[in-house]
Amino acid sequence: xxxAAVHPYVASLLAGSGAVPKSPxxxxxxxRASALERANALSVPTTRDEEWRFTDLTPxxxxxxxxxxxxxxxxxxxxxxHAVPEAAVRLVFIDGILVPQLGxxxxxxxxxxxxxxxxxxxxxxxxxxPHLTKIAGDDLFASLNTAFLNQGVFIHFAKGxxxxxxxxxxxxxxxxxxxxxxxxxxxxxxxAEGCVIEDYVAQGEAAGLTNAVTExxxxxxxxxxxxxxxxxxxxxxxxxxxxxxxxxxxxxxSQAVTxxxxxxxxxxxxxxxxxxxxxxxxxxxxxxxxxLADTHTLIDHLKPHGRCEQVHxxxxxGGAHAVFNGKVFVREGAQxxxxxxxxxxxxxxxxxxxxxxxxxxxxxxxxxxxxxxxxGQLDPDHLFYLKSRGLPEAQARNLLxxxxxxxxxxxxxxxxxxxxxxxxxxxxxxxxx
Amino acid sequence: xxxxxxxxxxxxxxxxxxxxxxxxxAPKGLNEDIIRMISAKKNEPExxxxxxxxxxxxxxxxxxxxxxNVTYPKIDFQDISYYAAPKPKKKQSMDxxxxxxxxxxxxxxxxxxERAALAGVAVDVIFDSVSVTTTYKEKLAEVGIIFCSISxxxxxxxxxxxxxxxxxxxxxxxxxxxxxxxxxxDGSFCFIPKGVKCPMELSTYFRINxxxxxxxxxxxxxxxxxxxxxxLEGCTAPKFDTNQLHAAVVELVALDDADIKYSTVQNWYAGxxxxxxxxxxxxxxxxxxxGRNSKISWTQVETGSAxxxxxxxxxxxxxxxxxxxxxxxxxxxxxxxxxxxxxxHLGKNTRSTIISKGISAGHSNNSYRGLVKIGAKAEGARxxxxxxSMLIGAKCGANTFPYIQVNNPTAKVxxxxxxxxxxxxxxxxxxxxxxGTEEAVSMIINGFCKDVFQQLPMEFAVEATKLxxxxxxxxxG
Numbered sequence: 001x002x003x004a005a006v007h008p009y010v011a012s013l014l015a016g017s018g019a020v021p022k023s024p025x026x027x028x029x030x031x032r033a034s035a036l037e038r039a040n041a042l043s044v045p046t047t048r049d050e051e052w053r054f055t056d057l058t059p060x061x062x063x064x065x066x067x068x069x070x071x072x073x074x075x076x077x078x079x080x081x082h083a084v085p086e087a088a089v090r091l092v093f094i095d096g097i098l099v100p101q102l103g104x105x106x107x108x109x110x111x112x113x114x115x116x117x118x119x120x121x122x123x124x125x126x127x128x129x130p131h132l133t134k135i136a137g138d139d140l141f142a143s144l145n146t147a148f149l150n151q152g153v154f155i156h157f158a159k160g161x162x163x164x165x166x167x168x169x170x171x172x173x174x175x176x177x178x179x180x181x182x183x184x185x186x187x188x189x190x191x192a193e194g195c196v197i198e199d200y201v202a203q204g205e206a207a208g209l210t211n212a213v214t215e216x217x218x219x220x221x222x223x224x225x226x227x228x229x230x231x232x233x234x235x236x237x238x239x240x241x242x243x244x245x246x247x248x249x250x251x252x253x254s255q256a257v258t259x260x261x262x263x264x265x266x267x268x269x270x271x272x273x274x275x276x277x278x279x280x281x282x283x284x285x286x287x288x289x290x291x292l293a294d295t296h297t298l299i300d301h302l303k304p305h306g307r308c309e310q311v312h313x314x315x316x317x318g319g320a321h322a323v324f325n326g327k328v329f330v331r332e333g334a335q336x337x338x339x340x341x342x343x344x345x346x347x348x349x350x351x352x353x354x355x356x357x358x359x360x361x362x363x364x365x366x367x368x369x370x371x372x373x374x375x376g377q378l379d380p381d382h383l384f385y386l387k388s389r390g391l392p393e394a395q396a397r398n399l400l401x402x403x404x405x406x407x408x409x410x411x412x413x414x415x416x417x418x419x420x421x422x423x424x425x426x427x428x429x430x431x432x433x
Numbered sequence: 434x435x436x437x438x439x440x441x442x443x444x445x446x447x448x449x450x451x452x453x454x455x456x457x458x459a460p461k462g463l464n465e466d467i468i469r470m471i472s473a474k475k476n477e478p479e480x481x482x483x484x485x486x487x488x489x490x491x492x493x494x495x496x497x498x499x500x501x502n503v504t505y506p507k508i509d510f511q512d513i514s515y516y517a518a519p520k521p522k523k524k525q526s527m528d529x530x531x532x533x534x535x536x537x538x539x540x541x542x543x544x545x546x547e548r549a550a551l552a553g554v555a556v557d558v559i560f561d562s563v564s565v566t567t568t569y570k571e572k573l574a575e576v577g578i579i580f581c582s583i584s585x586x587x588x589x590x591x592x593x594x595x596x597x598x599x600x601x602x603x604x605x606x607x608x609x610x611x612x613x614x615x616x617x618x619d620g621s622f623c624f625i626p627k628g629v630k631c632p633m634e635l636s637t638y639f640r641i642n643x644x645x646x647x648x649x650x651x652x653x654x655x656x657x658x659x660x661x662x663x664x665l666e667g668c669t670a671p672k673f674d675t676n677q678l679h680a681a682v683v684e685l686v687a688l689d690d691a692d693i694k695y696s697t698v699q700n701w702y703a704g705x706x707x708x709x710x711x712x713x714x715x716x717x718x719x720x721x722x723x724g725r726n727s728k729i730s731w732t733q734v735e736t737g738s739a740x741x742x743x744x745x746x747x748x749x750x751x752x753x754x755x756x757x758x759x760x761x762x763x764x765x766x767x768x769x770x771x772x773x774x775x776x777x778h779l780g781k782n783t784r785s786t787i788i789s790k791g792i793s794a795g796h797s798n799n800s801y802r803g804l805v806k807i808g809a810k811a812e813g814a815r816x817x818x819x820x821x822s823m824l825i826g827a828k829c830g831a832n833t834f835p836y837i838q839v840n841n842p843t844a845k846v847x848x849x850x851x852x853x854x855x856x857x858x859x860x861x862x863x864x865x866x867x868x869g870t871e872e873a874v875s876m877i878i879n880g881f882c883k884d885v886f887q888q889l890p891m892e893f894a895v896e897a898t899k900l901x902x903x904x905x906x907x908x909x910g
Contacts, residue, residue: 050500054838332827332828333827335827345839347839347841347842347844348842349842350809350841350842352842353809353838353839353840353841354837354838354839355836355837355838355839356836356837356838356839357834357835357836357837358833358835358848358850359832359833359834359835360822360831360832360833360850360852361830361831361832361833362822362824362830362831362832362852363829363830364824364827365824365825365826365827365829365854366827366854367824367852367854368852368853369850369851369852370849370850370851370852371833371848371849371850372847372848372849372850373835373837373846373847373848374845374846374847374848375807375837375839375844375845375846376844376845376846377842377843377845
């Protein structure tokens with residue numbers, strides 16, 4: 001460590017980063033060191049920072065967090081409860097540490113590699129070097145993650161490799177006061193196709209921080225689907241950043257569902273580096289109690305002919321607080337971009353509130369861009385109609401709330417997840433009614 | 434396409450001339466002595482000097498806002514002269530008004546006396562910060578309306594000014610509002626008493642005349658219970674190379690059942706095609722719907738200024754009060770605009786509508802920035818926002834930054850935004866019907882802005898339509 005952290009809480013989060021074992025690749029050690037330096041110079045963002053204007057991290061700074069030395073005991077049965085039968089392979093991380101015996105592996109088609117990061121650094125270092133830590137940003141939390149970079153997974157789709165079944169990455173938060181910094185790197189070479197599920201769950205009601213970073217490089221004409229479910233405990237803090245680069249004619253789908261955590265922040269940044277990409281971004285946050293769910297997305301159209309369609313929905317009950325910031329940039333020269341963004345928010349209680357900021361910045365004249373944001377409650381006419389058909393008020397409310405969220409869930413092409421999520425949404429709306 | 438755009442865009446500023454009137458100018462710089470001097474020159478009461486000094490002291494503790502999406506060289510506030518007034522002369526009638534001044538208005542197409550008489554408009558003429566002439570005052574006085582310069586109001590109606598000044602835009606509200614509160618020289622004051630419907634449209638013309646004298650207008654409009662008024666503000670300024678700062682404050686107060694309509698056509702010098710010169714227009718405009726069923730409506734057509742930075746806002750405090758914002762902002766060459774509105778819903782069943790049309794051409798940058806905030810007690814609040822952008826040429830930018838904050842579940846808030854351009858096929862269709870490109874562009878733009886133009890009072894609507902045509906002459910082809 002060359003300099004000490006400026007901010008005492010950052011210093012406490014960084015304690016232990018020196019214990020991260022040396023990596024087999026010298027370049028990674030250098031990147032970790034510079035991330036540490038960067039984190040040292042940064043402070044915990046406050047609501048005076050535009051990017052964190054509506055999300056107050058003060059409750060996080062009340063926790064004394066450390067990376068786990070050992071994963072908390074979690075049984076195979078407990079893990080099986082979260083299984084996704086459609087998955088080709090499953091990797092399980094407990095408190096940010098890979099537990100190989102809890103994973104499962106089928107046979108993967110030729111050209112598809114799924115490896116723990118530590119192993120991949122030994123066997124596939126040349127494939128990792130151009131991407132690892134190069135795609136994600138360098139804000140405080142990404143820098144922290146890089147400073148601790150050790151645990152994670154590397155997924156590689158070689159040229160033309162196709163895997164229809166999803167790859168299931170299960171992250172279990174189980175220990176008390178644990179800060180986990182998992183990293184996912186997915187590289188899809190040209191013409192490849194694949195799907196990954198990042199699944200964040202909790203075992204018990206432990207308070208801790210999951211600070212995940214995912215980097216995805218989609219080469220020309222490749223297609224990647226990224227599904228993220230977050231259902232951590234009501235005491236947990238979850239900060240996840242996903243950064244994506246897209247080559248020419250690449251396709252990318254992001255589907256994120258947030259149900260858990262006391263405070264969650266989802267960052268998604270998509271950089272269109274080639275012409276003619278196709279992007280779909282779906283988001284759903286269903287929160288109540290004292291939860292806060294913050295989603296920040298950025299789609300940066302650098303090249304012509306990009307298409308992006310985004311729908312972000314929130315269902316906010318209790319005293320919960322939903323935040324959305326969706327940036328759409330159309331750079332000079334990114335002509336014939338077609339980008340649309342919808343943000344719909346359903347408020348279920350008096351104390352619930354929403355802050356939304358859909359943001360368009362356009363520097364090209366021949367583009368089609370639209371965005372819309374709406375905040376409201378259930379339509380009394382819809383309720384009346386259902387009641388006129390004999391449904392009791394509570395049931396009618398549930399049905400409408402459920403339908404509002406189902407639009408997003410139903411688009412996930414993994415039936416077992418859809419069934420599970422629908423059950424969860426129904427349970428939540430019933431409990432809330 | 435670009436050639437016509439280019440010619441349209443490069444029309445010289447038609448109102449660029451300097452009127453040669455002897456001005457009494459304060460030395461450059463800003464300190465408490467200058468403020469005392471302004472206050473003394475204007476023979477102000479003690480409380481107003483205190484108001485100014487408090488604002489100045491607060492201003493010293495503030496820093497310039499950095500968040501707007503605009504760039505400009507740092508302003509040296511000590512290099513500005515804070516007071517310029519035409520030499521004081523007592524005038525009994527219009528004939529005694531400096532003929533040079535009258536000629537200026539004629540060049541602008543605003544012959545005060547004729548226009549006032551013909552159009553039935555009372556014009557409170559602001560010429561370099563001091564009200565020179567006021568017409569139709571008696572007619573308005575008959576129904577109890579007070580319409581005068583704010584300096585006059587300070588002397589003749591101090592209790593009203595004292596009660597309302599700073600009540601909507603507090604002296605320390607923001608950097609430029611604090612500066613204005615400290616050094617404002619003149620502006621308009623309008624008071625519509627209970628139950629009175631103003632018999633004519635009230636209007637003022639603003640012109641910045643003396644080089645390097647930043648202009649700090651202060652406008653205060655109060656509509657009592659059941660009163661109604663429509664207020665027009667039109668702006669042009671001569672051509673200068675030095676950037677001029679304009680930091681105005683406008684405050685509107687509407688009591689129960691009152692209705693205030695405030696319309697602006699702003700065509701200040703925007704700088705040349707390389708972005709040299711032009712006015713910095715940093716304005717704070719805010720209306721308070723204090724009473725039940727009150728209504729405040731802002732309509733603006735912003736075509737001038739090198740930099741426009743303004744957010745005419747409504748604070749909807751009274752139950753069932755209504756806020757409206759209709760805006761057309763056109764930027765060309767190197768102009769920058771960061772404009773929009775704030776609708777703060779505090780009372781029950783408050784409603785607001787935002788219609789914003791941004792047109793960018795040349796190398797300009799046009800941003801809509803808005804806030805719709807629904808307070809926890811604003812049961813049944815309703816907002817609809819539509820922000821459309823049109824880009825002409827590939828080197829300009831159009832941005833939207835809408836903030837929506839909802840703290841009450843019964844509120845319904847909708848925001849929509851689209852971006853488009855003048856399509857080749859649209860132009861082709863017009864041409865196939867025998868309509869030339871230039872006319873076609875003008876028609877498309879007028880169609881694009883129609884929702885806003887129809888909110889303008891008749892004569893302004895005509896002027897605004899012409900203005901947009903003029904500003905874009907030759908920019909589409």
